[in-house]
Amino acid sequence: MSTRAAREATTAFFTTELSETDPLMRGAIEREEHRQQRQLELLAPKNYTSRATREAFRSIVSFTTIEGYPGKRYHAGMDNLDVIENLARDRAKELFKCRYANVQPHSGTQANQAVFFALLQPGDTVLSMSLDAGGHLSHGLRSNFSGRYFTVVSYGIDPETGLIDYDQLTDLARQHRPKLVITGGSSYPRAVDFARLRAVCDEIGAYLLADIAHFAGLVAAGVHPSPFPHTHVVTSTTNKNLRGPRGGLILTDDPELGRKLDSAIFPGVQGGPLPEFIAARAVAFGEALEPAFTEYAQAVLDNARRLGSVLQKRGYDIVTGGTDTPIVMVDLRRHGLTGDLAERSLENAGIPCNKNLVPGDPQKPSVTSGLRFGTSAVTTRGLRDPELRILAGLVADVLDGLIHQPNHVTKIEAEVRTQVEELASRFPIYQH
Incomplete structure (x- = not known):
């Protein structure tokens, strides 16, 4: 390779964008960005970093x-x-x-x-x-x-x-x-x-x-x-x-x-x-270390307690009866549901969470009798008590559908997904 060709190859290496070099990967990333914008994640480990933190990460x-x-x-x-x-x-x-x-x-x-x-x-x-x-x-x-x-x-x-x-x-x-x-x-x-x-x-x-x-x-x-x-x-x-x-x-x-x-x-x-x-x-x-973080952390806890209280009022068993952390554990055994089925239906409705073992669970870890929710991510997006009441109600709607209207679950999931997307659009992440 000539010096000129080598220089051109080097320039291309440092300047060509992902969409040009690997459109398949760029497409997968764009779909994931789209998914995260439209869904409201109640996965306990899930959260977002600030733009400044992302800037340091990509440095x-x-x-x-x-x-x-x-x-x-x-x-x-x-x-x-x-x-x-x-x-x-x-x-x-x-x-x-x-x-x-x-x-x-x-x-x-x-x-x-x-x-x-x-x-x-x-x-x-x-x-x-x-x-x-x-x-x-x-x-x-x-x-x-x-x-x-x-x-x-x-x-x-x-x-x-x-x-x-x-x-x-x-x-x-x-x-x-x-x-x-x-x-x-x-x-x-x-x-x-x-x-x-x-x-x-x-x-x-x-x-x-x-x-x-x-x-x-x-x-x-x-x-x-x-x-x-x-x-x-x-x-x-x-x-x-x-x-x-x-x-x-x-x-x-x-x-x-x-x-x-x-x-x-x-x-x-x-x-x-x-x-x-x-x-x-x-x-x-x-x-x-900034004072605003204390308000955020308190909101995470308040949101978790609101989520649990609404689900409890809708007839779902909350492990320990409440929470002191961002985690809300739901025991589905009394309703004859398994965690894997409930997790799949909630994700179809735009509310990812995860199946989880509950105390004394007779099911294996790949099935489980419970669901684990966490409020860190939705709190970072800006959702507070009014929105958590709505979101918790939507979770209960999906679970109710699985229990009482199993033949109409697909329709219920679609209806809830529309409401989730509307709510998510009011709290966008990483706006360009």
Whole structure:
């Protein structure tokens, strides 16, 4: 290739847009943009970032390879990346009022993995909430690393209240003497008594880990109890109601534990982190430090409680009778519905959510007897109490159709979808 041809190829490489180089991919992305504009998502992990956060995520730092920590990198040219990571760490510490933060985990699961490997040896015993009671797969599911390399004992909930059975937990802790007790999870909707759990851990000499992924934004804003100073380690994701990009976060108030956790992430369970994600997290954490974020977090909680109350009034069973988080869990067993069927019908109506196990669920995880809803994304779009009343009513309309008019479900889905699209059009995202 001649020098001129090479120069032209290089210019094309840096200037040609996706629609020209890969129209199939551009088409798929455009369809997804269209879907997200027209639907109102009640998926619990779902949220959007600000335009500023997206700008950081798409910046030139994404082409940088980094390993190690600020001031101790394994590549040259890291000065600006050190500034970026230090901003993210310092803002996270300020946000959660603690003395250590690691912003490198690629996911919440890898954050949990690092905690396991920092504090435990393979074969050590872990006490965590069972999956159907609301726990998370990275807390000890047999097919996950946490269940394959560690001995896991599960605690559950009181079948009458749906709340954590603290007496059972205490008995199991005294019997099995775990080295790590985990609280938090993916579908437990109530606040946890962190102080009570710490007392149990102190009695048996165990570490306490709080996984706050689904309500971290509420903790940061002060509208949900903080796990500090009670827990030894806190993990979280950085999307959901923190409104950052996807990824994990590890926090502690103990600098000595922090050094172990740093080593567990790198070189323990990860190589280089993703600098564009760290830059975007720093922006999101900065936004969460602003006073407006408190109003947002309170609205997330208010919207979740409104969603649950409307569904309850329409005759649907809400696990624990309410929520202290963005999560609303609906038990469909009394109506003879399964979660997979309800999830599919709601998505057809423009309201994505997800099927989920409920306490004592007889169904397998691919079917389930419940639905999990979350209000972080619709709150970011601007929906507040009046709109949540409408949206909750539309959810109930679809479920009612499945129960009482199964032969007319397609028509009901279409009617609801029209109303959802009209409501969504009043709260657009990322307007050009």
